[in-house]
Amino acid sequence: MIVALAGGVGGSKLVLGLARVLPPGDLTVIVNTGDDEDFYGLRVCPDLDTVLYTLGSLVDPEQGWGLAEERFDTLEMLQRYGAATWFRLGNKDLATHLLRSLWLREGLRLTEVTGRFAAALGVATRILPMADAPVATRLMIAADDGAGERELAFQEYFVQRRWRDRVVAVRFAGIEQTAISREALEAIAAAKAIIFCPSNPVVSIEPILSVPGMRQAIRSARCPRVALSPIIGGEAVSGPAARLMADLGREPTAVGVARLYADVLSHFILDTRDAAQRPAVEKLGLQAGVLNTLMSSQEEKETLARALLRRIGVER
Ligand code: GDP
Ligand code: CA
Numbered sequence: 001m002i003v004a005l006a007g008g009v010g011g012s013k014l015v016l017g018l019a020r021v022l023p024p025g026d027l028t029v030i031v032n033t034g035d036d037e038d039f040y041g042l043r044v045c046p047d048l049d050t051v052l053y054t055l056g057s058l059v060d061p062e063q064g065w066g067l068a069e070e071r072f073d074t075l076e077m078l079q080r081y082g083a084a085t086w087f088r089l090g091n092k093d094l095a096t097h098l099l100r101s102l103w104l105r106e107g108l109r110l111t112e113v114t115g116r117f118a119a120a121l122g123v124a125t126r127i128l129p130m131a132d133a134p135v136a137t138r139l140m141i142a143a144d145d146g147a148g149e150r151e152l153a154f155q156e157y158f159v160q161r162r163w164r165d166r167v168v169a170v171r172f173a174g175i176e177q178t179a180i181s182r183e184a185l186e187a188i189a190a191a192k193a194i195i196f197c198p199s200n201p202v203v204s205i206e207p208i209l210s211v212p213g214m215r216q217a218i219r220s221a222r223c224p225r226v227a228l229s230p231i232i233g234g235e236a237v238s239g240p241a242a243r244l245m246a247d248l249g250r251e252p253t254a255v256g257v258a259r260l261y262a263d264v265l266s267h268f269i270l271d272t273r274d275a276a277q278r279p280a281v282e283k284l285g286l287q288a289g290v291l292n293t294l295m296s297s298q299e300e301k302e303t304l305a306r307a308l309l310r311r312i313g314v315e316r
Contacts (some may be wrong), residue, residue, distance in 0.1 A: 002196055035047050166247055224314070
């Protein structure tokens with residue numbers, strides 16, 4: 001059994017590669033839920049759905065999130081009523097949120113709801129939310145034009161304001177009330193390797209590691225624990241990862257990423273473009289490997305997954 005930690009779009013790329021090269025059912029993904037939010041009374045879990053739709057071969061290939069061949073009639077009607085529509089929810093996508101909200105109201109845990117979706121979509125990979133209880137990532141942004149500092153909900157920062165704000169602090173509201181699930185604990189204990197996908201370190205990986213019990217469980221797993229950097233050549237492949245790290249006073253480089261998780265890792269993979277950072281990574285007490293980590297095509301996802309497993313000594 002291999003365990004991967006992932007956010008949404010970036011994480012799903014490697015998760016898909018791993019799912020394709022490993023025997024069916026040998027992969028468990030623990031997914032960030034800090035981005036989750038309610039829209040129109042429906043529970044929306046963007047990262048879980050990105051992983052689910054990707055593995056179910058339903059994802060919109062252009063965006064890397066949402067469903068392919070989607071329509072937005074419902075959203076357009078909501079707009080006619082004057083409702084906010086900056087968060088894009090497609091007609092088909094809404095079915096997921098309707099059913100999830102119903103099942104959660106009926107008392108199912110988010111882990112169980114996600115398991116039902118995966119089974120129905122024929123996904124053999126186990127998809128686990130990082131926690132069953134809700135967590136809300138919140139970002140304190142710098143004062144602008146005399147207005148004081150204020151806190152944004154994650155989707156407000158990321159989607160509505162397109163991550164233009166300077167962030168001074170990040171917190172994961174509700175995290176202390178969560179606990180690592182039995183399913184996640186069992187997967188980690190049985191893992192032959194734990195892979196930190198090249199997801200956003202601040203808002204995808206950090207919330208997962210902040211679930212009470214998670215860091216400890218990973219640290220005490222007796223298997224290779226390897227992370228890949230979402231930052232290549234000092235820039236994020238996409239999104240605000242590098243900006244967020246710089247805003248928060250962390251070095252926005254691969255080594256900077258390695259430093260964030262060095263306490264729970266045994267290995268760290270650098271991109272070929274960052275090979276010069278190898279000694280700095282080794283100084284953190286980690287085994288460093290250098291691979292091409294840019295995944296543009298399906299083939300590159302599988303090639304990276306294979307090379308990564310080989311590098312950490314996992315036989316397939
Ligand atoms: P999100 O939740 O949709 O933002 O997705 P994640 O947190 O899982 O991943 C976002 C991160 O993935 C960004 O910081 C990107 O820099 C990174 N990323 C995207 N594609 C690639 C890739 O092909 N290679 C690497 N190394 N990182 C990538
Ligand atoms: Ca996300």
